[in-house]
Amino acid sequence: TPNKEEGLDFDTSENKLYSQHVEELNQESATGGILQNVEAVRWLTGLVIAIIVGCLAIIVDVSVEALSGHKFEVMNQKLVHDTHGRAFVYYAGYNILFVSIATAFVAFLDLKAKGSGIPEIKSFLNGRKIHRVISVRTLVSKLAGVIFSVSGSLVLGKEGPMMHAGAVVGAIVSQGRDEFHSLGLGILSFRSDKQKRSFVSIGCACGVAAAFSAPLGGVLFVIEEAASFWSVRLTWLTFFATMACASFVDVVLSGVKDTAEWGLMSQSAVVSFGSFEGASRDPCYPLQPPYRFMQLPIFVIIGALGGLLGAAFNSANLVLSRIRAKYIVDPRVRLVESLAVAFFTSLIFFGLSSMYPCRAKSDVHYAVWSDSGDPIIPTANGTCAQIAMRGNMCTDPDDVNDLETLMLSSLDSAVRRLFHSEALYEVPALLLFGLSVWFLACLTYGTSIPSGLFVPAITIGAALGRVFGQVMWAIDDGTLRDMFGAIDPGTYSLIGGAAMLGGITRMTISIVVILMETTNNSTFAIPLMVTIMSSKVVGDLFTEGLYDMHIELQGIKFVHDEPPPNAHKIRVREVMVKEPIVFNLFERVGDILQVLQSCSHNGFPVVSNITVRSRQVSRQHSETQDGSDAAKTSGDTNAQQQQQQDQRPRRAPHLGHTRRLVSHRSLGSRSDLEAATSFSGSLGFANISPPIGTEPGSTATGSSESNVGAQSSTSEQTSRQGQGSRRGNLKNRKRRGSNRNNLDADEVNEVRGKGIFEGTILRSELLILLFEKVFISEAVPLQDRFKRKGATIAWRDFFKHYPRSPSILDIMRKLSQDDLQRVVDLRPYLNSSALTVHHSVYISRVHQLFRHLGLRHLTVVNTSNHVVGIVTRAQLHSIE
Amino acid sequence: TPNKEEGLDFDTSENKLYSQHVEELNQESATGGILQNVEAVRWLTGLVIAIIVGCLAIIVDVSVEALSGHKFEVMNQKLVHDTHGRAFVYYAGYNILFVSIATAFVAFLDLKAKGSGIPEIKSFLNGRKIHRVISVRTLVSKLAGVIFSVSGSLVLGKEGPMMHAGAVVGAIVSQGRDEFHSLGLGILSFRSDKQKRSFVSIGCACGVAAAFSAPLGGVLFVIEEAASFWSVRLTWLTFFATMACASFVDVVLSGVKDTAEWGLMSQSAVVSFGSFEGASRDPCYPLQPPYRFMQLPIFVIIGALGGLLGAAFNSANLVLSRIRAKYIVDPRVRLVESLAVAFFTSLIFFGLSSMYPCRAKSDVHYAVWSDSGDPIIPTANGTCAQIAMRGNMCTDPDDVNDLETLMLSSLDSAVRRLFHSEALYEVPALLLFGLSVWFLACLTYGTSIPSGLFVPAITIGAALGRVFGQVMWAIDDGTLRDMFGAIDPGTYSLIGGAAMLGGITRMTISIVVILMETTNNSTFAIPLMVTIMSSKVVGDLFTEGLYDMHIELQGIKFVHDEPPPNAHKIRVREVMVKEPIVFNLFERVGDILQVLQSCSHNGFPVVSNITVRSRQVSRQHSETQDGSDAAKTSGDTNAQQQQQQDQRPRRAPHLGHTRRLVSHRSLGSRSDLEAATSFSGSLGFANISPPIGTEPGSTATGSSESNVGAQSSTSEQTSRQGQGSRRGNLKNRKRRGSNRNNLDADEVNEVRGKGIFEGTILRSELLILLFEKVFISEAVPLQDRFKRKGATIAWRDFFKHYPRSPSILDIMRKLSQDDLQRVVDLRPYLNSSALTVHHSVYISRVHQLFRHLGLRHLTVVNTSNHVVGIVTRAQLHSIE
């Protein structure tokens, strides 16, 4: 099931309508109240997004704690007072129950809530909208799903879904609606993909900030990993929002959680790994010793191993995902799959723990980082339940079970233990734990449940990193401790976690900052950076990052930062779609409808083509038509013409070569009326007899509008004849030599295929024009048509449909027979600032334009500015 | 003295030469060793830059400590054992001596070493090169200057100059040369402005990282404040470099400074404000208490005040700078000015201190942040010399002098005291200190010495912020302490420092990160952010940031992120330079030379203009010339032509309208030879008689090449006649109706002004072509000219001059009389991927292209792709 994806319009269409709108906005901002001020509304929207994301984060956190706390309580009671078997039944039972609820939300309610959502949001911010990813339903499924899947002890984290949820909140709040429902929030309505992009970025950053209490990390995550377009102005707003969101979560959680004191900002967060700042911040967590220069090589090695394990993870997950895409499609199969994963996870965690031998508490050694007068004593760990070793599996109450301690609690708390515990875990337990989490995380990421990857990745790395620290501690005869000052297993755990996270995601700065913020670590910037660079370099030798991998796997047409490798060799004419479908400046409603029905293209070049049609009218007219900038040229006229020209007054002589081409863009600069009158009769749809296929209700069953057309084909109005002729029409527009209507076939083709580029128009804009009936009557004389250049519809009405556009069915229901004969004046609505490139330009330039300007369509022209092709991401993607 | 500034070419010219070069590079990378691998060399270069910047930072730090340590030792000895008067003489004498050395370096050696250099580097990264800013001489002056000016107790910091130094190192190392000297580093030679830009960014980031031991802060500073162009790929490399640089500085300083232990990474840095992490990190500095939610409003107020004071600072400095620009231009006046500033600073610092009353040590109160069982005791401060109060001014050895403690030491150490001291300073002392530093900093920034602003700004804020904390401590009856948990004056000092720095520079995230990294602060992200947002919002109400202000003051044509306010209304045709000077695909050497001499433009559109010239030849030829893609059209031919056309074979009919236009870009797609033969004789310089003014040695005295031309006008070869005709020639190229040569005047003009756009070429590229004699003989038949399309010079030779280009004088010395008659084929060298815009496009689009693609020139065309204008930053700037 390939994703239904579509492009976003990040390139503002600068037309008459937009100019009018900007004027209005400026006036309103100047005269109106605070809610009319665009800038104020932006910041207000940011704040609202932050608070809502904060609330959602708190709900998730509190629910998970309740559900999962209850489950573990029951299990532990059974362990202590009942048999292991019964404890397992309860444990596995709860897990399966929770996971089945989570899967139900996803598999049956909204499949887009699956996974972490980061690839989808990253794609969105790159310019590809995946159907349904931004909707209230996805939001609900995602949040409900993640609450239950985390409570069900699956190996996944809440942070990915939190980011996705944040992004959806950003989109919905800024628009006052989602893809499907209007939420009636009139004030907060930004009505363009470009604006939505900003708020999606902000929401996503807030998600990270709320999850980790990492306001800076949130901003940097979005800048480094998620966003493809960024501006300093957006940095400030995002920064404000993440700060508001993290503070809000912090304040509320400080009141909700019984351990904290209300209003004491202690970086309470949804995912918390404990502070490295020592007893003065938190009595349970020891102070982390500083590192020495000589430790850096060891961090590099850990980083490299993390890169290797990460690459292996990504490869294995890729294989699994391919298998899944093939075999697991039915919702029921999905349910079965995730229940199986849940059961399997329970079995491994519980089974391994219960098989693992217990040992006496007194056998546990403690690693204290300095022998002389250090303020930290191992007893701290002993008294802190949240970090102490447990042994409910053991028969002797004085025994502890290393594996139980790690496996039969949440992943976060395992990480807290691995980061901060001074108790030396048994190395086999650490290895078993790390590897099984690696294995289970790989299995879980891709099932039909919302799942983040940060926490599992950090858990794997923390366990395996700690092995390093403990082995060094064990084999050390004093030399190592002299050289390094101290050997703190927790430090190696932190480094390992970073290495693994870096190895899987290939992020750099944002990981460092998130880890530093979430653990209150202020001195490990350089070790973390060294580790992560090493893990990235090694990982990149084998695979890409997991998110990029999943973007590719889903076949999303992502435009990467770097151009494709051979972009400097290929010219755009080699990849462009030749002879694209174009529109004229004036088009009949019926014609537009036909074209839209018969193809699925989302953008069309608009051309002027007076050259051809003027041959229909008298020589006299064509000779006087050099209005405005159009002027005489000499080279392309023969002697006979030259004579005639010389009798005419010379105007604006520096603009050569356009004598016989009156174009929209050159009009208006001097006198519209002059131009219009010089044209009167020379152009006109009156000359074109109605094309076949515009009979009332010639509806679509075409390839493209299948979602709409399929139903419409059952409508009474469908006629085979209409279909046939529509297809013929499409052919006409594409190929030369077929006869479309009364006009000479050849000429029509030159109109369609070779007109002079005037701008571009989007399918969605055309649909709105038709739906809103922005027509001019055919009866209007041509000079009047040219005169009236302003938009005849207000911007607010034009964009009231955003982000959806009316369907062709809706339009056909609204249009009367007469309407089809009327004419649409595209000039005020087309994007006349649209860029073009010459067909000999290299792909690297095209890539640059798509990447940096957020283009969706790019028209290719020849040396004399005639449209010869069109390029979209489809073409760019085809050469990568 | 306005700056001599020039544009940088950030938009890669994708021509034949470049394609060949990329091919070569790819092959070398694939087959060669590590030093042939571009990516490896990039990373290696990053590492080299990091190490060199680190070394420079260490040299600066060690020198300043030696010089300034010596000065204060002498002064203190005189204070204790001699009279105050004599102490002042020594103090002021040393200061004046040091400052005069610093000024001598700047005012006499290199004026570009003045100030912080951040505005200049910011401009460079935006695409404007200011003469001499990137050179070894500037580097030397800057570093020597900053050592002596800091040692001379001026109110300035080392960090700004460090950034500038880093940027220069980045540029020089990556090129293996500076603007003026080749350093013979063959391997590390990146030969384009775009690549240099990356390494300048890296160097700048390393400067910050070394100054503050803030590797993350360095990267973020560049991203947020300095750079206008950024990519994720560059983030990684920068990140690696800052990390290497900070670690290097840390390791070396840990060995050099006697306080530290070798290899113990304790964030030793050039500018160090002390750790907030408590006794476990540094016994001298107490632990900072956590903050409560209820404190945030107070931080907002401090931020707002910081914004106000910052805006006032900026305004005052603006006024001062304007006065300076007018009156202080002579080097000797500059010297006098900075000596006056040095004396004045000494007078204020020493005078105020000695006038300030001493008090008994036992009168000093201590603010301890928690009453119950806290691990920090005030005695720590007492035993630490670096933070203890001093009283060398006082007669009683048990007395201390608050103002002496703050004023008669380095600014860094004052900040350390303000941040960390538990001793409660007297509020009047704090106010006096803060305000005099405000005043002196404002006076100092702009004198002819290298000076950073971060440290002074933080000092001002720290002093005034501490006033808040101490007043609250004093008036508190317990309610505040209950509400806030603790009242720590150091915290308010930190917040104040951030507020002031934000108020002056208007940076956000990077300030937060730099402050957190340099003070090992891990918990104050949110308070710092709140403060800085507030200070930015308030400050922006009044002025811009200081760096932007200085960029504007220097008249640098900076392209800001946001388009000018009315960009949505103005069309490009209203601002473009009309009828630009253009070149043909083939140009005579003499013609090129003439044009380059007679104008100062740096870029030229290249056009094809067969249309006109073909009239010179027989009808037969012009009828058969539709080679390759060129094809017949119908609309722009009259009936007579139509007949003739119909007799010709139809070719590639979809590319209309170019029948009579054979263009470079449409050549090559089918058959060059065909095109060339069809043209033989129709185009050709053989037809053009040698224009006047190409006599041997017609040298320039034109407006533009004044630096070169002025000298050359004395040369023997200069002839008045040559000059006159050159000017006439220029006019010809600009205006219609003048007679340039044998050809009909009208036609020539249409060639020049209206040709079809083919690409652009830079002045520097033309100069190289002339210098390297990349000519084809006039004797070569035309068809052969068209055939030979590859570059006839290797990329390495073409760019061996970079970043300078040969002067016209050099070229004229090399060229023989015959050479002037030869022809240059521009096709392999022109940027045929250059973008164009239609003249009706709004300025907002033009701004976007300049901003996002780094353009230097943008050609404006009309509807039929004829060149009608050119836009550069000059035009963009004119409407801001």
Ligand SMILES: Nc1ncnc2c1ncn2[C@@H]1O[C@H](COP(=O)(O)OP(=O)(O)OP(=O)(O)O)[C@@H](O)[C@H]1O
């Ligand atoms: N006006 C057009 N005429 C002919 N072909 C077109 C036209 N517009 C787009 N195409 C081609 O049709 C295919 C699909 O067009 P479409 O507009 O859906 O672009 P896309 O790449 O799918 O992006 P999106 O759907 O997001 O806009 C692409 O290969 C594109 O190049």
Ligand SMILES: Nc1ncnc2c1ncn2[C@@H]1O[C@H](COP(=O)(O)OP(=O)(O)OP(=O)(O)O)[C@@H](O)[C@H]1O
């Ligand atoms: N080929 C040209 N013909 C006519 N005018 C030009 C041409 N090129 C540039 N100009 C104009 O001349 C002025 C100076 O040209 P110049 O090329 O020096 O550009 P600039 O804006 O100073 O940038 P830079 O010097 O950095 O390239 C500008 O106003 C520019 O628009």
Ligand SMILES: [Mg+2]
């Ligand atoms: Mg599509």
Ligand SMILES: [Mg+2]
């Ligand atoms: Mg210039």
